[in-house]
Amino acid sequence: MPRRQHITVLMILAVSAFLGITFVLSFRSQPEGTRHPDYTPSYHQQVSVDEGLLKGVATAPKLENATLKAELGNAAWKLLHTMMAKFPDKPTEDDSAALKSYIHLFARLYPCGDCARHFQKVLDKYPPQVATRSTAAAWACHVHNVVNKRLKKPEFDCSKIGDFYDCGCAEDGVPAKGKKEGFTPLTLDDKEGLTRGG
Ligand SMILES: Cc1cc2nc3c(=O)[nH]c(=O)nc-3n(C[C@H](O)[C@H](O)[C@H](O)COP(=O)(O)OP(=O)(O)OC[C@H]3O[C@@H](n4cnc5c(N)ncnc54)[C@H](O)[C@@H]3O)c2cc1C
Structure with a gap:
């Protein structure tokens, strides 16, 4: 050539x-x-989310109306615990990072400002545990009890959490009625075993 x-x-x-x-x-x-639907992130790469965004100053003003505060709290706890009950038993790193981010943003954007600021401090002390469904559910139960204690409400028995938040949501192709989710028994006597402070 x-x-x-x-x-x-x-x-x-x-x-x-x-x-x-x-x-x-x-x-x-x-x-x-x-992205193309076939794209899957590599789970070996570090999943990093901007900490400043997640842990920024709570957005809402103080919520004065006690009735609204209680109704909001009821609904929000229900959502949070049910989310944990439906979280994968074996999540990917991406799933876990998503849940952790969600919890921090849930705290930051919670529409009762004083509750949000207090809950952000609870998260600093008890960072979200997102390795499995059971640890996430146990963690949520624990932090709810921290809020209960502050509000002088009775402590919830976290060993019952698996039965309590079976939302009855159908899995693909499985009828919801009568279906029980497989929860690994929780060992919540060991509360202090939950990671504190980072
Ligand atoms: C993130 C967050 C922070 C809040 N901070 C404040 C605050 O600073 N000041 C304030 O006045 N209110 C706050 N609230 C609202 C408060 O926690 C209650 O939701 C509200 O007082 C109504 O209480 P309740 O007795 O109806 O039961 P809730 O605490 O709303 O609980 C609803 C139901 O969940 C079950 N439950 C109770 N404890 C647990 C647990 N540990 N795990 C699982 N299930 C449980 C019980 O069946 C209970 O009836 C906050 C709510 C949220 C979501």
Whole structure:
């Protein structure tokens, strides 16, 4: 092949390689929602979420109305505990990071400002435990009891949590009625075993 043709072929290969690499890199940096459905993140890579965003100053003002505060609390606890009950037993790192972020944002955005500020301090002391469904459920029960204690409400028996928050939600292809979720028994006598402070 003449020398000139060699150079042309080499240039075409170099440009193709450059375009290919640029395409792959730009695809990987897209937000999750716009990625190709076949894209799965590597769970070996560190899942990092901006701590400043998660732990920023609570957004809501003080909630003065005691009735609204109680109704809101009831609904919010129900959502939180049911979420734990439906969290995967064997979550991916991505699932766990999502739940941890959710809990911090739940605290930051909770629409009762004084409750939110107090709950953020509870999270500092008892960081979310998100390794499995059982640890997440036990952790949520524990922090709810911390709030109960502060409000002079009775302590909840966390060994009953698995029965209490069976939301009856159907799994794919499995009828909801009569279905019990498989909870690993919780050992909540060991409350102090929950990680404190980071
Ligand atoms: C994050 C957060 C912070 C809050 N901070 C404040 C605050 O600072 N000041 C304030 O006045 N109110 C606060 N509230 C509201 C408060 O916790 C109660 O929701 C509200 O007082 C109504 O109480 P309740 O007796 O109806 O039961 P709730 O505490 O709302 O509980 C609802 C039901 O959950 C069950 N339960 C109770 N304890 C547990 C547990 N440990 N684990 C699982 N299930 C349980 C019981 O069946 C109970 O009836 C907060 C709520 C939330 C979600």
